[in-house]
Amino acid sequence: MPELPEVEVLRRDLERDITGRHIKTVEVETPRSVRRHKNKKEFIGRLEGKKVVGVDRRGKYLLCRLDGGEVLVIHLGMSGQLRRAKTAREAKMKHTHVIIGFQQGGQLRFIDPRTFGEMFVAETDAIDKIKELSHLGIDPYDHPISxxxxxxxxxxxxxxxxxxxxxxxxxxxxxxxxxxxxxxxxxxxxxxxxxxxxxxxxxxxxxxxxxxxxxxxxxxxxxxxxxxxxxxxxxxxxxxxxxxxxxxxxxxxxxxxxxxxxxxxxxxxxxxxxxxxx
DNA sequence: CGCGTCGCCTGTGGGC
DNA sequence: TGCCCACAGGCGACGC
Structure with missing residues (x-):
């Protein structure tokens, strides 16, 4: 569903909202949403305790940079949504697959009815080296060419x-x-x-x-x-x-x-x- | 290699 | 009212 403009709007929202926050807990309710990982434990282990230091975008991919040099990559597919929750008590929408809770309170929730979207943690903060993203062409919004x-x-x-x-x-x-x-x-x-x-x-x-x-x-x-x-x-x-x-x-x-x-x-x-x- | 088609999923809206 | 089919912002794996 979302194309570059929608993903860029979310990037800006995220940049303001989650930069500087520490990830306290991660819940994965649908393993398919983290399918690039061997299992959900591995995904969770690579996120918990990390601090979000910034949010970038490459094409339709969101890149949440973490301290320690890893990146949480988010792709929304056809029907993915990211929503902020003020507290854990806030009613959970149907098809909520991943919930990231922050030390300072509040949650980031990943909702995706058709489950074409995904999240994964990649090795490096040099985005060109993330193999899943290395094939992408120019980003005309971030880096206009003549x-x-x-x-x-x-x-x-x-x-x-x-x-x-x-x-x-x-x-x-x-x-x-x-x-x-x-x-x-x-x-x-x-x-x-x-x-x-x-x-x-x-x-x-x-x-x-x-x-x-x-x-x-x-x-x-x-x-x-x-x-x-x-x-x-x-x-x-x-x-x-x-x-x-x-x-x-x-x-x-x-x-x-x-x-x-x-x-x-x-x-x-x-x-x-x-x-x-x- | 470049291309078109299909499968992955769930929800919805229109036609009957 | 209910059922069924077509279709929906994406992408990658195929086969030709």
Whole structure:
């Protein structure tokens, strides 16, 4: 579910909220959520007693840096949530899989109905050395590159634009929803091939990419009708009210008023304007 | 190697 | 009202 903007909002919330806190207790109710570890004991043992010294993000991965050089890596998958609880007595939501309790009081809870998300502790604080993350491409939000560098990357690959934008090895953090919004903003069809783009189209694509991600973070992410994404304190985002294409089949294109269409691409819904995206 | 499809899961909403 | 199917913000393992 959450893509780069939602994960970045959570990172900021976490950075303010859990940095400096000491982990006192860890409860794992669903071993599947820590499946990279041999068993939940090992996961718990590597967390208890550690202090959180900062929170980073790489693509859709959250990295809670711990003293002693290890990192708690969190990926939310399709349906994961992180929620702050003031006390242990606070009612537990269904599908709460991991609870981290802090010495100073309060808890961080990991909730995930579909269980595609996961948590694991990795060896080093040099994130490039975490093998699970080493394949990730550039993070366009944290480390914007020049548009001509971007252009060189784009034309070096021969792929359709939507699968390319969603390829985490190429750019980290973009998923199904934001790829549609970015392509709408650039006025480009999802199936244009990357090596067919003119210089001006590359520039439009990169500008749209940066603008969509920045605006989405500014409005604290997208909360769709299912209400699945909320921030650390349970508050929904606002960016969905600025969506131009995603989940808007049949509605008029905000640019040219033609009805937006939906197609299935690699078994994912893709929304675009067949008239003004070329 | 690059690509598309499938499986992993649970919940929900629409059609009948 | 209830049942069933399609579908949902991701990712990695396959097979061609």
């Amino acid at each position: 548009w001509d560098e971007f252009g060189a990357l784009v034309v070096s690959r021969k792929a359709k634009l939507k699968p390319l934008l969603m390829d985490q090895k190429f750019i980290a953090g973009i998923g199904n929803m934001y790829s549609d919004e970015i392509l709408w903003g650039a006025g480009l069809r999802w199936d244009r091939t990357s090596d067919s783009l003119q210089a001006q189209e590359i520039r439009r694509l990169y500008r749209s990419l940066i603008e969509v991600l920045q605006e989405a973070v500014k409005f604290r992410g997208s909360t769709l009708s299912d209400g699945q994404y909320v921030d650390l304190f349970g508050q929904p985002g606002e960016y969905q009210t600025y969506h131009n294409a995603y989940d808007r089949e049949g509605k008029p294109c905000p640019r040219c008023r033609q009805p937006l269409v939906r197609e299935r691409v690699a078994s994912r819904s893709t929304y675009f304007c067949a008239s003004c995206q070329v």
